[in-house]
Amino acid sequence: MAGWEQFWFTPRLPHVLAVIRICCGAMSAYVHIIWSSLLSDFMGPHAWIDQPTVRMLHADDWAWSWLWYTDSPLLLGIHQTVAIVASLCLMVGLATRVSSVVAWWMTLMVCHRMTLALFGLDQIVVMLSMYLMICRCGSVWSVDAWLQRRRGASWWLPTADPSVSNNIATRLIQLHLCVIYLFGGLSKMRGEMWFDGSALWYTIVNYEYQSLDLVWLGRSRVAIASLTAATVFWETFYCALVWPRLTRPLALGMAVMVHGGIALGLGMVTFGFIMLVANFSFIEPSWLERWRGKPQVT
């Protein structure tokens, strides 16, 4: 039980979560801005997936969105404005206790409306938004922190002291990320290409994904096969390698390479970036303090 207590209930500084908050808020705002750029095409009365169809797709599950019941341009415009403003407030840490909840809720509503147009980016943004709601991520590097210094601390404007809620949010992000990689790795084991070494080739020659021509890599089958093997082994064993201090830099370094590759080579800058943001949860707050030249917090 002591291990459980230490793992979950040791107070933690909010600085790493603040970085995640800034990045997640910015990404969430960007996602909503992109939806809004073609609002009629995606959510209007003649959307790609119209209201009756999206309700039919979710007839047998528990998903629900109030966007299933309106296609009014005015209401949709207001909805997206609120979503963008809430996301920006989350980014700058303004009224974070409220804006984090609103940003999560609005993103969730849009996700349930935009079934079939979603991908990994949306999954990670919702995941991070959800965990940011339960911590004090707005207590540092934020407008709230500035207000707190002027007006004093309160539940709405918490101090940047170590807290258990910060730790629980961090642990949940870390474990959720481990689950994602574990099943990402295990699922690859159901195919052959990740084992015969050709999977990376068939990833980089996918014209619809390609944003950077890496086809030249294929001139060396050894290089392709080695990178394929490294990817599948890293993904599967990430959940073990990322915890010991000795192997954590290796696990996170590979994450930078894999997601950097996805971002630059496969045209998914948003997805690659948000996965790196989630990986940032494994950075110790004391490392940040040391990097900023501040004395370490014990």
Place this chain on the structure above:
Amino acid sequence: MPEPTSAAKTTPNQPLARSIKIVLSVLVVVQLLAVVAEPFRFFTLSTRGTSPAADPVRQVLAPYVEFAYLNHGYFFFAPEPGPSHLIDCRFTTQDGDTAYLRFPDRRAQWPRLLYHRHFMLTENLHQLWIHPPHDELIAEDDPLLPEWQSERARFEAVRASMMRHLVHRYDAQTVEIDRVEHRLPSDDEVFVERIRLNDKRLYVTLPDAPLANTESRTSESPTSAAESAVAVPAGESLEDRKPQP
């Protein structure tokens, strides 16, 4: 201006009571079960169904997992990186001419995230596809028939929604949608045969009906939407993109 309260600034957090820790522990365990439930169930999926070990937890937590958008398998590029699936749209314009569009199109949909949204729509349309039930299946009143028909109806509903959108968006009389598969070339094809990644030979128009009924259709490529697709930036009129002689 009020001064910050020194107590709030300096008082460390009070240790949590044991009862609160127990409640938090239970909540944390439930959350972790919810996170694992769907990928575990998805991972065990086979032709015989899902694992009995995965189903109970997933079913109990279904309301939370599905509403909180935690129902993902996390099968990124798995089990194998496969071909892309696009759609070719053949429009009959208001003046009776024919025009073509292909989705997604990275030149037409920008920024990249917008392109990716369209890509996911066409990819997921393909994932939903199931051909109409065989005549024998209908005649024999096979027990699989209701589920088959239900899945087919789901695909047709999504395709119909997309067609309504396209007709409205491009002010056309009618539209037909063909699913197109973009096959991935091998390294020999690229380096020895010098096939480009967007070579026309790699694009195959997929039949909607069972293969036996559609052999003649797949061979009539000169008139298929796949070979004549023309990119139209979002917002541009179809009038500008009628097929050139």
